[in-house]
Amino acid sequence: MHGHSPAARTGRPRSAAADAAILEATRAALVELGWSKLTLGDVATRAGVAKTTLYRRWAGKNELVVDAVAVLFDELELPDRGSLAADIEGVVLQFAAILGRPEAKTALMAVVAESTRDEPLRERIRTSIVDRQKRLVMEGRARAQARGELPPETDPATAARTADLIFDVVAGAVVHRTLVSAEPADEEWVRSFTRVLLLGLSGATAED
Numbered sequence: 001m002h003g004h005s006p007a008a009r010t011g012r013p014r015s016a017a018a019d020a021a022i023l024e025a026t027r028a029a030l031v032e033l034g035w036s037k038l039t040l041g042d043v044a045t046r047a048g049v050a051k052t053t054l055y056r057r058w059a060g061k062n063e064l065v066v067d068a069v070a071v072l073f074d075e076l077e078l079p080d081r082g083s084l085a086a087d088i089e090g091v092v093l094q095f096a097a098i099l100g101r102p103e104a105k106t107a108l109m110a111v112v113a114e115s116t117r118d119e120p121l122r123e124r125i126r127t128s129i130v131d132r133q134k135r136l137v138m139e140g141r142a143r144a145q146a147r148g149e150l151p152p153e154t155d156p157a158t159a160a161r162t163a164d165l166i167f168d169v170v171a172g173a174v175v176h177r178t179l180v181s182a183e184p185a186d187e188e189w190v191r192s193f194t195r196v197l198l199l200g201l202s203g204a205t206a207e208d
Contacts, residue, residue, distance in 0.1 A: 018049055018053060019057065020071075021047040021048065022043060022044075022047045022049060022053075022054055022057070023064075023067060023068040024047070024068075025043045025044075025046035025047035026038070026043050026065060026068040026107075027068050027069075027072075027103035027104075027106075027107050028046060028103065029042055029043055029046060030065065030068075030103065030107050030110055031102050031103055031106045034106075034110070035065075035113070035114060038061060038065070039061070040055065040058070040060075040061060040064065043064065062111075062114070062118065062120070062121045063124060065107060065110065065111050066111055066121070066124045066125055066128050066129065067128065068107055069104070069107045069108050069129060070132065072098055072101070072103075072104045072107075073095075073098065073129055073133055074132065075094075075098065076091060076094050076098070076133060076136060077091070077094070078090070078091050078136050078139045079091065080143065083147075083149065084140065084143075084144040084147070084149045084150070084198070085194050085195075085198060087140055087143065087144075088140065088170075088194045088197065088198075089187075089190050089191060089194050091136055091140070092170065092174060092185070092190045092193065092194065093185070093187065095170075095171075095174050095185075096177070096178055096184075096185035096190070099175065099179060099185075100178060105178075105179060108175075108179070109179060111125060112125070130167070130171075133171075134163060134164070134167050136167075137163045137167050138163055141159075141162075141163065141166075150201070166197075166201070169197060169200070170197070173193055177189065
């Protein structure tokens, strides 16, 4: 599932510039107003678009805010730094930097809090953010296997479970460090975290 949920409509094509302005306005409004006071009308005014433009694109506030968060995490890239450890450190530092931005921090915490009582919102977070970013795990693992740093995995079900676990460990640790503990995920912490993660991967590989 990709970014926006509204069904395809006839008429003029969507404007990428308008979409970007709307999502940026959504994040700014969240920082200033918070979840409860955020309205689609306010976002439309901030973005300089007609309300009908926004309503044609998003069914409601939940969908809009998740998409506003998702595009931030779409900025993540897996650098090729020559080794699995260095690649992990690179992407984790990027992730921590995004979470350090006020608009990312506020928007993510808002949707996660709201999702505790809204199953459709939880599903949208899974499909629009979590599932999309698992690509980084798949890319990193494939690259490490090609280098000979990790053994190939022949069972697709086992490979999928391992990818889920790696993603959960990385995302959980970085989100807790930056948003819950409010401690810096600096280079020293990221190096230590990466060592622990690689030890875990080595143990899992040995058991397999």
